[in-house]
Amino acid sequence: MKANxxxxxxxxxCGLLGVSPAGYYAWLGRSPSVREVADRALREWIVxxxxxxxxxxxxxxxxxxLVAEGVSVGRKRVARLMRQARIQGVHxxxxxxxxxxxxxxxxxxxxxxxxxxxxxxxxLWVADITYIPTAQxxxxxAAVIDVWSRRVVGWSMxxxxxxxxxxxxxxxxxxxxxxxxxxxxxxxxxxxxSAAFRTRCERAGISVSMGRRGDAYDNAVAESFFATLETELxxxxxFTNRDHARAEIFAYIEGFYNPQRRHSxxxxxxxxxxxxxxxxxxx
Numbered sequence: 002m003k004a005n006x007x008x009x010x011x012x013x014x015c016g017l018l019g020v021s022p023a024g025y026y027a028w029l030g031r032s033p034s035v036r037e038v039a040d041r042a043l044r045e046w047i048v049x050x051x052x053x054x055x056x057x058x059x060x061x062x063x064x065x066x067l068v069a070e071g072v073s074v075g076r077k078r079v080a081r082l083m084r085q086a087r088i089q090g091v092h093x094x095x096x097x098x099x100x101x102x103x104x105x106x107x108x109x110x111x112x113x114x115x116x117x118x119x120x121x122x123x124x125l126w127v128a129d130i131t132y133i134p135t136a137q138x139x140x141x142x143a144a145v146i147d148v149w150s151r152r153v154v155g156w157s158m159x160x161x162x163x164x165x166x167x168x169x170x171x172x173x174x175x176x177x178x179x180x181x182x183x184x185x186x187x188x189x190x191x192x193x194x195s196a197a198f199r200t201r202c203e204r205a206g207i208s209v210s211m212g213r214r215g216d217a218y219d220n221a222v223a224e225s226f227f228a229t230l231e232t233e234l235x236x237x238x239x240f241t242n243r244d245h246a247r248a249e250i251f252a253y254i255e256g257f258y259n260p261q262r263r264h265s266x267x268x269x270x271x272x273x274x275x276x277x278x279x280x281x282x283x284x
Contacts, residue, residue, distance in 0.1 A: 059091075180205070
């Protein structure tokens with residue numbers, strides 16, 4: 002009513018809404034309630050968290066962030082204040098597969114069988130590839146994820162889908178971790194079934210595991226990471242060239258996903274915070 006006073010008489014608007022003019026003016030002069038003041042402050046806090054999450058967090062992760070910052074609040078209240086602020090989390094889209102098999106190359110058995118659990122670091126790594134469209138052409142990204150903490154422990158970007166894409170990602174992971182009795186799980190893409198990749202795993206003492214071709218559930222953790230990447234970055238950004246994409250993907254993985262992004266599978270911790278707060282050490 003206050004916003005429309007210049008266009009419509011107050012008495013008429015009160016009549017349409019079923020309130021008295023005296024009651025409206027009494028409400029207008031009343032100070033905000035304690036609840037209204039608290040909601041206003043909390044709404045500003047929520048908007049700030051949403052901005053820090055690159056505009057990606059929905060109510061569950063914003064609620065987890067508030068609790069971590071010492072705020073006692075219910076998730077339904079967070080969702081209500083998000084609606085008032087007209088902000089929301091991003092939603093996942095279907096991943097387009099990049100798997101290309103080579104029937105002449107040997108396929109490893111599935112050692113995981115959809116049991117994506119690990120009770121220590123460097124017990125089970127999962128890997129996959131996705132493509133990033135840019136105005137200059139496609140850029141390809143390979144990533145290696147530790148199932149225990151959901152941390153991206155190795156990644157590589159190239160202009161082509163050749164085997165070095167996946168061996169470079171594995172080498173990065175091995176340079177930062179010292180795995181023992183490790184299983185590396187992927188799909189049956191030609192990069193992972195290549196002799197060069199199998200040899201690299203054998204030299205590192207890694208057991209190779211592969212899910213079935215074209216079945217997302219057989220590599221669900223890796224699929225989940227790429228779905229998150231695509232939803233939170235790739236679908237929302239137009240890359241002018243491959244260097245632009247490389248810079249943004251690096252910033253997302255190392256500046257946001259690993260150190261900050263809260264993951265539901267590990268109690269809404271970020272991968273790095275989970276590793277720091279949970280024993281044993283990750284070396």
